[in-house]
Amino acid sequence: MRIYCTKDYKEMSRKAANLISAQVIIKPECVLGLATGSTPIGIYDQLVEWYHKNDIDFSEVTTVNLDEYRGLTKENDQSYYYFMHTHLFDRVNIRPDHSFIPDGTCEDSEFECRRYENQIRSLGGIDMQLLGLGRNGHIGFNEPSDSFAQVTHCVDLTQSTIDANKRFFASEADVPRQAYTMGIGTILQAKKILLVASGEDKAEAVKNTLFGPITPYVPASILQIHPDVTIVADEAALSLCK
Numbered sequence: 001m002r003i004y005c006t007k008d009y010k011e012m013s014r015k016a017a018n019l020i021s022a023q024v025i026i027k028p029e030c031v032l033g034l035a036t037g038s039t040p041i042g043i044y045d046q047l048v049e050w051y052h053k054n055d056i057d058f059s060e061v062t063t064v065n066l067d068e069y070r071g072l073t074k075e076n077d078q079s080y081y082y083f084m085h086t087h088l089f090d091r092v093n094i095r096p097d098h099s100f101i102p103d104g105t106c107e108d109s110e111f112e113c114r115r116y117e118n119q120i121r122s123l124g125g126i127d128m129q130l131l132g133l134g135r136n137g138h139i140g141f142n143e144p145s146d147s148f149a150q151v152t153h154c155v156d157l158t159q160s161t162i163d164a165n166k167r168f169f170a171s172e173a174d175v176p177r178q179a180y181t182m183g184i185g186t187i188l189q190a191k192k193i194l195l196v197a198s199g200e201d202k203a204e205a206v207k208n209t210l211f212g213p214i215t216p217y218v219p220a221s222i223l224q225i226h227p228d229v230t231i232v233a234d235e236a237a238l239s240l241c242k
């Protein structure tokens with residue numbers, strides 16, 4: 001496991017974007033696993049900037065996203081589909097038919113989970129998976145629980161997640177109650193993992209992820225067994241790891 005400590009969020013974003021860029025240069029037809037949330041926004045902005053300078057070309061890249069709310073349409077500005085198009089896909093030359101996100105509108109959740117897992121497999125797996133980190137150590141929508149979920153599955157959101165997300169919706173009733181997420185097994189099959197974290201509120205989760213026991217109560221702690229993990233975190237996020 002390689003750990004890069006950066007001064008701040010901006011430097012974290014640049015370093016992580018550098019690693020993604022290196023992956024795309026080494027293997028232009030790579031499969032990138034992507035994440036949403038506030039942490040990767042600076043990374044996507046940096047990649048867009050380099051794209052405009054002709055320093056990175058996404059024309060052969062394929063992307064798969066970690067997760068999506070169940071029940072939200074692509075047009076809903078809270079869907080992860082909308083997020084990815086706003087922050088990255090509509091700003092670079094990724095081919096529309098080369099980016100995959102679970103379909104939040106599929107009626108049959110079991111079908112959708114199977115379809116998405118098979119989709120990832122049919123692409124030959126993920127070359128580099130970008131991950132953010134929840135304050136409780138979650139990755140994707142894999143929340144602390146008493147076992148590690150293997151494959152893409154549909155999760156019931158906890159009341160605390162619903163509470164945390166309701167500020168983005170008109171009312172609590174509009175917050176989705178379920179989401180699709182890659183499983184821990186799906187994530188671990190990625191050839192490389194790039195975990196990013198910024199800010200003091202992630203410090204406890206970073207410490208538990210890197211140095212705590214491997215437990216499904218801190219889902220990200222399983223990354224300790226992956227052979228190729230890079231962490232890019234700022235000083236605040238690494239402040240408890242001295």
Ligand code: F6R
Pocket residue numbers: 034035036037038039040066067131132133134135138139140141
């Ligand atoms: C997003 C995702 C989540 C976030 C995590 C951290 O696709 O899978 O696990 O990475 O909740 O979110 P931020 O970056 O907003 O702190």
